[in-house]
Amino acid sequence: MLVTLTDLGHRFDGQPYLFEHVTAELEPGHVYALTGPSGSGKSTLLGILAGWITPATGTLASTGVNRVGWIFQNPHGVARRSARDHVALPFLARGARRTDANREADVLLERFGLAHAADRPFRALSGGEGQRLMLARGIASAPDLLLVDEPTAQLDPRTAHTVNDALAKIATAGTIIVVATHDARARDACTDVIDLGAPAEPRTTDRVDA
The missing domain is CATH 3.40.50.300 (P-loop containing nucleotide triphosphate hydrolases)
Structure with a gap:
């Protein structure tokens, strides 16, 4: 590549x-x-x-x-969905089972310092947490x-x-x-x-x- x-x-x-x-x-x-x-x-x-x-x-x-993936200046997410859901979604879209997708999501959340926020809804995240979540989701999208x-x-x-x-x-x-x-x-x-x-x-x- x-x-x-x-x-x-x-x-x-x-x-x-x-x-x-x-x-x-x-x-x-x-x-x-x-x-x-x-x-x-x-x-x-x-x-x-x-x-x-x-x-x-x-x-x-x-x-x-x-x-090609794109992460914009302002993080955009679904207000009531958890941080874990946002990162798990790309794995689910590629056919992973929910348990496997959640496990992979948790690995990425840990990598980007968001393990503590895995169950928080997007609307409860700080600006920095939201942007880090977008980075994690961007990598999850492969x-x-x-x-x-x-x-x-x-x-x-x-x-x-x-x-x-x-x-x-x-x-x-x-x-x-x-x-x-x-x-x-x-x-x-x-x-x-x-x-x-x-x-x-x-x-x-x-x-x-x-």
Whole structure:
């Protein structure tokens, strides 16, 4: 599985380029932080990766990517459904028995620091808990490519810290993960960085130092 960006650039009609010369190879098991100031095209590049937008220049090639997941800035869930139900649903949709789906859901809830909230309804979760639940559900859905748009943008610093801790645990074999963020701590929680705010020259993927 591989997503290859070659000299990618985009602008909307009559407007200057949001970004140019983006070159990277995205592989499973990595979490790529897509960084840059507001207006640099982070969400637009996510849209290109999802296949919703055709880039103005350059090419995007995907091999083995059939299912794309997207986690938005604001967590959305069913108010009265429990956290466990939200994560179990993707397993049930793939044919798992309820007991097996719940067991798999509990493993993911533990991974993202939500074991204590497994039985709480979605409406009773805090903002940070809700966003971490969306990350857990995103992994449960087993997409080939998971796109995460500004997961800490609507959170206070303390709550954002819990989400950044979860991002550090999100790397998953078999899934390519791209996180658009302006948060330096979210960037540092990822394994690699694509910086759209860098000078306009060929950009490659940089590994974040541990």
